[in-house]
Amino acid sequence: MIHALINKKNIQMLNNIKSFVVFVFVLSVFIGSSISYGIIYPLRLISPLLMIAIMLFYYDKKPILTFINKLFFWFIILFFSLTLLSSITGYISLFIIPKLDDALNFFMIFIVLFNFILIYLLDKKYFLKRLSFYLKFVYLIFLLIAIFEIFTFNHLSLSRYNGTLINIPTVFFYNENDFAAVFTLIFLFLITHNNLRLNFLNCFLFIIHFGILIYSGARISSFILILFLLIYRFRSIFLISLLSLLFLVFSNQNLVNEKTTSFLLRKVLVKKNDASQNIRFNLYKESLKSVKKSFILGYGINSSASYLNKADKENYISNVRQPHSFQLELLINGGIIVFIFFIIFNVYVFYILLKKNQYERAFNIVAYNVILFSSSSSLFIWPIYLFLFIYMCWADEHFTNSKYID
Numbered sequence: 001m002i003h004a005l006i007n008k009k010n011i012q013m014l015n016n017i018k019s020f021v022v023f024v025f026v027l028s029v030f031i032g033s034s035i036s037y038g039i040i041y042p043l044r045l046i047s048p049l050l051m052i053a054i055m056l057f058y059y060d061k062k063p064i065l066t067f068i069n070k071l072f073f074w075f076i077i078l079f080f081s082l083t084l085l086s087s088i089t090g091y092i093s094l095f096i097i098p099k100l101d102d103a104l105n106f107f108m109i110f111i112v113l114f115n116f117i118l119i120y121l122l123d124k125k126y127f128l129k130r131l132s133f134y135l136k137f138v139y140l141i142f143l144l145i146a147i148f149e150i151f152t153f154n155h156l157s158l159s160r161y162n163g164t165l166i167n168i169p170t171v172f173f174y175n176e177n178d179f180a181a182v183f184t185l186i187f188l189f190l191i192t193h194n195n196l197r198l199n200f201l202n203c204f205l206f207i208i209h210f211g212i213l214i215y216s217g218a219r220i221s222s223f224i225l226i227l228f229l230l231i232y233r234f235r236s237i238f239l240i241s242l243l244s245l246l247f248l249v250f251s252n253q254n255l256v257n258e259k260t261t262s263f264l265l266r267k268v269l270v271k272k273n274d275a276s277q278n279i280r281f282n283l284y285k286e287s288l289k290s291v292k293k294s295f296i297l298g299y300g301i302n303s304s305a306s307y308l309n310k311a312d313k314e315n316y317i318s319n320v321r322q323p324h325s326f327q328l329e330l331l332i333n334g335g336i337i338v339f340i341f342f343i344i345f346n347v348y349v350f351y352i353l354l355k356k357n358q359y360e361r362a363f364n365i366v367a368y369n370v371i372l373f374s375s376s377s378s379l380f381i382w383p384i385y386l387f388l389f390i391y392m393c394w395a396d397e398h399f400t401n402s403k404y405i406d
Contacts, residue, residue: 019130022119025050026134029112029382030142030182034158034172039101043382047111054118063121066399068352072117072392075345080110083334087300093293094310098301105380106301112382116389128393132193139186143205145171146179146212168216173381180218181371182383183209184225188367189390191228192360220374224367232360280324283308287328291336298335302379307332326378327369333379345392352395361394 028042035041065073083106090096098106120127146169149155155162159170173179187209196202206229213222290299290307299307304323323329331339346365353362368387378384 021050021053022130023134023137025115026131026386027138027141029386030138031172032380032382034156039104043112044104044108047108047115050115051111051118054115054122058118058122061122063124065121066396068349068392068396068399069117069121071345071348072389075341076110076113078341079330079334079338082338083298083301086294086298086303086333086335089294089297090299090301090303090306094299094303094306096300096303096306102302109380109382109385113385113389116386120389120393124396128193128390131390132190135186135190139183139190142171142179142183142186143208143212145169146183147208150212150215169212175376176216177218177221177374177376178378178381180213180216180221181374181378182381184213184218184221185364185368185371185383185387187225188228188364189387192364218374220371224371228360228363228367231363283323284325284328287323287325287332290332294332294335296336298331298333298338300333302333304329304332304377304379322376324373324376326372326375326384329377329379349391349395352398353391356398358394361391365391 024042025046028046031042033041033043087096087098123130149169149171150167153165153167155170156172158172158174160175161168161170168176169179170176171179171183173182190196191202210222210225213225286308287304308323323332327339327342330342346369350362350365353359353365368384368391372378372384375381
């Protein structure tokens with residue numbers, strides 16, 4: 001009896017240690033390179049060690065793979081192998097040799113995804129429940145740091161506003177669009193997965209969240225959030241809260257200084273001229289042209305900047321060096337096959353969720369793909385891969401409870 005109790009206690013302690021390690025790993029995905037020493041940062045240390053530990057301790061496990069699991073595996077394999085192969089094309093035609101940091105980041109994408117797959121397959125029943133708990137904590141950290149940045153004008157060293165008098169929050173990212181995209185994807189996941197309603201606390205959180213988006217000038221993320229709440233969580237208190245917030249943010253002169261105000265006015269309130277619209281249009285056009293120019297292969301690891309730099313000599317893209325779309329980054333880097341497979345995977349997951357009447361979850365897929373047009377470059381924004389994996393897990397619930405288990 002005593003022996004059984006000791007074993008039970010040891011198992012509980014081991015489970016607590018595993019949960020803590022996974023939480024640290026998830027947190028490091030969101031921290032990224034914002035806290036680093038040279039080329040070393042937490043994710044680069046934790047990910048390989050976690051992968052080795054899982055393979056050592058669970059090598060004898062034989063998890064069940066469903067069709068959607070296999071589809072996700074194929075996307076990872078194609079993304080990895082074809083992008084590496086495309087680097088040959090990039091070297092021959094554009095003389096691109098991947099930088100060491102880019103190469104490390106590229107390999108890190110697959111180590112991170114591989115870790116999530118292993119963790120999920122070993123604990124399908126509780127994975128999303130635990131991940132939801134972790135993301136609540138991550139969301140709180142984002143919220144507190146963003147508020148801190150707004151009130152103190154202090155930023156992490158990675159932020160483009162570090163050392164300036166602009167108090168727009170960027171948290172663990174280089175710019176506000178990257179932060180707003182991830183911040184909103186977390187918020188949408190927590191609302192959807194936990195089926196949260198607009199009670200007083202959630203409404204209060206939404207006010208702060210939306211206020212930060214407005215303050216950051218994040219148009220796409222703000223639009224997506226408003227659309228989601230209008231469709232699925234509309235209440236009269238929402239509009240009242242929104243109007244109150246807008247008045248509060250733009251009337252507080254102690255909070256919004258002259259430099260921040262002028263920056264926001266240029267970004268949010270000033271209508272884009274034809275030249276600006278042409279630049280965005282030409283970016284998309286040049287990105288699509290890469291299919292023909294690279295013979296459908298793409299140009300390799302993080303090659304979009306080099307490709308668009310050359311394209312700028314032929315078309316007007318005003319020294320813009322990133323396609324402002326994760327989907328088009330995949331196209332330029334990995335070629336048409338990787339791009340099409342990514343689209344097929346997203347459409348298939350969307351279809352499965354609609355088929356199961358999971359409309360809010362299906363909306364998350366659409367929101368994800370739209371929000372990915374807000375960042376100039378998303379290739380090494382680690383959380384976007386986590387959210388793609390989360391949507392796979394949502395769809396996998398259908399297969400896990402059906403006859404399609406292999």
